[in-house]
Amino acid sequence: MNSDFGRFFCYNLDMKKIIVKAQAAKRLKNGYPLIVAEDLVEEGVLEGFVAIYDQKQQFIGKGYLSKQNKGMGWLLTNRDEPINQAFYEEKFEKAKTIRDSFFSDQQTNAFRLFNGEGDGIGGLTVDFYANYAVFSWYNPFIYLNKLEILTAFSNIYPEICGIYEKIRFSNQDNIESQFVSGQRASEPLIVTENGVHYATYLDKGLMTGIFLDQKNVRGALADGLAAGKRMLNMFSYTGAFSVASAFGGSIQTTSVDLAKRSLEKTSEQFSVNDIDPATQKIYVMDVFGYFGYAKKKELTYDLIVLDPPSFSRNGKKTFSVAKNYGELVEDAIDILDDFGILICSTNAANVSRKKFHQLVSSALTKKNVHFDIFQEEHLPKDFHVAETFPEGDYLKVLFVKIRK
Structure with missing residues (x-):
C-alpha cells in the first residue's frame, strides 16, 4: 500500500x-x-x-x-483545541455512551458505532458486527490520520476482536477493503438483528451483505407486518428484506435483482435462518422486466418493497430516484393486491424528504388509488444525526396502504 x-x-x-x-x-x-x-x-x-x-x-x-x-x-x-488522540478518544467515548443500550440488546449485535459528522468526525464511520469493527474512510486526509484514530478507538473499545476497513475514495492501489488488526472474522460472520440471522463478509469489497441503516424496516417485517402476506422484494441485493419477511410469517417471498450474485447470496441468507431457499422465489433479472413478467403471468402481491439504488444503468437504460421513482411506484401498483402495502425507500441524498413524499404521492394519484401513509422511517438511532446537520438523516422510508 x-x-x-x-x-x-x-x-x-x-x-x-x-x-x-x-x-x-x-x-x-x-x-x-x-x-x-x-x-x-x-x-x-x-x-x-x-x-x-x-x-x-x-x-x-x-x-x-x-x-x-x-x-x-x-x-x-468550535473550540481552540488540538486535534489529537485525546480529541478522538473523547469523540469515541461519547458515541459509545450514546449507544449503551445497543450493547445490551440480546436480539441485535450489528449496528453503527460511530456515524461521521453525527458523532463529531465527518468523513469516518465505524460499524459493529458481532464484536468486530468496520471502519469506512471517505477521503484521503482522514485516512492519513488513521494510526492515531485507530489507537484512540482501541483505547475506548479494548473488547473489539478485530478491525477491518473500507476505503471509499480513489487511491492509487485501488484498495477497497482489507483486514487491519486483531483476529480475523469467520466467513461468513453470522450476525443477529431483531432476532434474525444474516451472513456477512467483512472483507469482500465495499459492502458486507447487509445495509445496517434499514434495521427498523426489517424489524417491522420480522415483527409481523409481513405475516400471512405474499411479499415481493425489488432490488433485493442479498435478500435481507425477504428473509425478515419470511421470519415474520410471510406466506412466500419473491426476491428480484439483476446481479447474478443475488441468487447465491439470498439463498445463503435463508439457509442461515433454517429456511429452505427452495420454498422461496429468487429471480436474477431486471426489475422493470419483472413487472412485465408478473403482469403476463397474473402474479400479484400483498406487500412490495421498493428500495432501488440512487442511480443505476442497465445497458442503455438508466434509473435515478429523482427522475424515475414514480415510474417504479406506478408499475408496482399494477401487481399489488387491493389493501396491499407498498414500502417505498430511498437513500438518495439529492432527494429531500418532502420531494420523496411528492414523488410517491404523485405516482399514486396518477394511478387513481386511495392511499394512506401509515408509517415513516428515518435512520435508526444508532445512526446518530447532529441537530446542526439534519440532512445527515438521509434515509427516507414510507409505508403505504393502498386501496384500489
Missing part, C-alpha cells in the same frame, strides 16, 4: 488558516459541520487540518479540508 496512507500527521505544524465567507461563517459558528468549495474566500484547494476564521478575523473553529463526494471538508470543533 502507498506509504503516504500510513503517515502520522503532526496536527500542530500542519494547521493552516482559512477564511470563509459571511454566510458560511454563520453556519459554521452554529455548528454546521460541512465545508464546501464556495465557502472559501481564497480559491485553490489545500488539504489538511485548518483553523477557520471569518472575514473579520474572528476564530470559528478547527477542522480539515479533503475532497470527497460530499463537500470538501469538515468542521470538527
Whole structure:
C-alpha cells in the first residue's frame, strides 16, 4: 500500500488558516459541520487540518479540508483545541455512551458505532458486527490520520476482536477493503438483528451483505407486518428484506435483482435462518422486466418493497430516484393486491424528504388509488444525526396502504 496512507500527521505544524465567507461563517459558528468549495474566500484547494476564521478575523473553529463526494471538508470543533488522540478518544467515548443500550440488546449485535459528522468526525464511520469493527474512510486526509484514530478507538473499545476497513475514495492501489488488526472474522460472520440471522463478509469489497441503516424496516417485517402476506422484494441485493419477511410469517417471498450474485447470496441468507431457499422465489433479472413478467403471468402481491439504488444503468437504460421513482411506484401498483402495502425507500441524498413524499404521492394519484401513509422511517438511532446537520438523516422510508 502507498506509504503516504500510513503517515502520522503532526496536527500542530500542519494547521493552516482559512477564511470563509459571511454566510458560511454563520453556519459554521452554529455548528454546521460541512465545508464546501464556495465557502472559501481564497480559491485553490489545500488539504489538511485548518483553523477557520471569518472575514473579520474572528476564530470559528478547527477542522480539515479533503475532497470527497460530499463537500470538501469538515468542521470538527468550535473550540481552540488540538486535534489529537485525546480529541478522538473523547469523540469515541461519547458515541459509545450514546449507544449503551445497543450493547445490551440480546436480539441485535450489528449496528453503527460511530456515524461521521453525527458523532463529531465527518468523513469516518465505524460499524459493529458481532464484536468486530468496520471502519469506512471517505477521503484521503482522514485516512492519513488513521494510526492515531485507530489507537484512540482501541483505547475506548479494548473488547473489539478485530478491525477491518473500507476505503471509499480513489487511491492509487485501488484498495477497497482489507483486514487491519486483531483476529480475523469467520466467513461468513453470522450476525443477529431483531432476532434474525444474516451472513456477512467483512472483507469482500465495499459492502458486507447487509445495509445496517434499514434495521427498523426489517424489524417491522420480522415483527409481523409481513405475516400471512405474499411479499415481493425489488432490488433485493442479498435478500435481507425477504428473509425478515419470511421470519415474520410471510406466506412466500419473491426476491428480484439483476446481479447474478443475488441468487447465491439470498439463498445463503435463508439457509442461515433454517429456511429452505427452495420454498422461496429468487429471480436474477431486471426489475422493470419483472413487472412485465408478473403482469403476463397474473402474479400479484400483498406487500412490495421498493428500495432501488440512487442511480443505476442497465445497458442503455438508466434509473435515478429523482427522475424515475414514480415510474417504479406506478408499475408496482399494477401487481399489488387491493389493501396491499407498498414500502417505498430511498437513500438518495439529492432527494429531500418532502420531494420523496411528492414523488410517491404523485405516482399514486396518477394511478387513481386511495392511499394512506401509515408509517415513516428515518435512520435508526444508532445512526446518530447532529441537530446542526439534519440532512445527515438521509434515509427516507414510507409505508403505504393502498386501496384500489
